[in-house]
Amino acid sequence: MTTLSIGDMARAFQMRRQNTELQRTLTRLSEELTSGVKSDLATAVSGDYTALAGIDRSLETLSAYRTATSEAALFTETLQTALGTAQDLSTDLAPGLLTAATNGAPTLVDTAAGDARQKFHAAVSALNTQIADRFLLSGAATDRKPISGSQEILDALMAATAGEVTASGVTAAAQAWFDAPAGGGGYLDTVYGGSAAGLAPFRVGPGDTVTLDITAADPDLRDLVRGLALGALVAEGALAGDPVGRAALVKTAGETLLAANDRVAGLRTRIGTVEAHIAHATTRNDAEASALNIARTAIVAADPYETASALEAIQTQIETLYTLTARLSRLTLADYLR
Numbered sequence: 001m002t003t004l005s006i007g008d009m010a011r012a013f014q015m016r017r018q019n020t021e022l023q024r025t026l027t028r029l030s031e032e033l034t035s036g037v038k039s040d041l042a043t044a045v046s047g048d049y050t051a052l053a054g055i056d057r058s059l060e061t062l063s064a065y066r067t068a069t070s071e072a073a074l075f076t077e078t079l080q081t082a083l084g085t086a087q088d089l090s091t092d093l094a095p096g097l098l099t100a101a102t103n104g105a106p107t108l109v110d111t112a113a114g115d116a117r118q119k120f121h122a123a124v125s126a127l128n129t130q131i132a133d134r135f136l137l138s139g140a141a142t143d144r145k146p147i148s149g150s151q152e153i154l155d156a157l158m159a160a161t162a163g164e165v166t167a168s169g170v171t172a173a174a175q176a177w178f179d180a181p182a183g184g185g186g187y188l189d190t191v192y193g194g195s196a197a198g199l200a201p202f203r204v205g206p207g208d209t210v211t212l213d214i215t216a217a218d219p220d221l222r223d224l225v226r227g228l229a230l231g232a233l234v235a236e237g238a239l240a241g242d243p244v245g246r247a248a249l250v251k252t253a254g255e256t257l258l259a260a261n262d263r264v265a266g267l268r269t270r271i272g273t274v275e276a277h278i279a280h281a282t283t284r285n286d287a288e289a290s291a292l293n294i295a296r297t298a299i300v301a302a303d304p305y306e307t308a309s310a311l312e313a314i315q316t317q318i319e320t321l322y323t324l325t326a327r328l329s330r331l332t333l334a335d336y337l338r
Helices: 008-035 050-103 106-127 150-160 167-179 219-236 243-300 304-329 333-337
Strands: 202-205 208-210
Touching: 050 106, 050 202, 050 219, 050 243, 106 150, 106 219, 106 243, 150 167, 150 219, 167 219, 167 243, 202 243, 208 243, 219 243
Parallel strands: none
Antiparallel strands: 202 208
């Protein structure tokens, strides 16, 4: 009977190679068990990466839309808060102006006018709110302040109404200044620093955009600012020495604010509709991303039971190899002859 054998050195190399392969397999299975992902994706997709690449591309696109919807939600929420602040100031002021005008007492009129001036400055500050270095009401020119400043408005109005000696004259001059078109030397040319073009639409999903084109040049917001400014003009000294005219001007300011509040509420309703659309798009995108992640996991995930079983089997093989190596290392010619 013929037997074949290998030398000691060849056997040592063979045992070392087997140990290396087993250690490599042990490392791979340990990583798969820990991460839950197959290390050999080529085998997992049978060499066809089309489906996996498509899923990964869709997930990256949805991640970009998630950023866009978050930005849009923050922008609309902040704008809603800014308009809400201005509207609240106007709502609080209007009854006081009308009460002072009805009473007609100069002291009460002066007090209401002083309150109007303070609330006017606060309202303009709210309309100049910015978020992430972007002004909310400047249209496409988000790097420019929409209203140059509240005092600039009052100074311009005092100049525009300087020749008026009646409440109706001051009111008409102020309205003409606020309503003047671009190039007419009024509000749009003097204090509005934004763009005539609206803000670019937010893209919140595949083929889905939302538009938020409200600016400080909007006629409804201009009416709100005009009502506040009329009350503030009295505190600035308009119609000085004419208590009746000052009371009439305060009354007009209160009535203007009451009318403007309803229109600002309409603007806020428009913003609320956009907010609802953004929230719906966010939910839809998140649901799609969850479904794609589940599909991707089904392709690349390593089965924990199978991986654990294979890992235990490899450990047994390594232990067996170590045992054989130890026994073979004791087989020497001296031991055999003895």
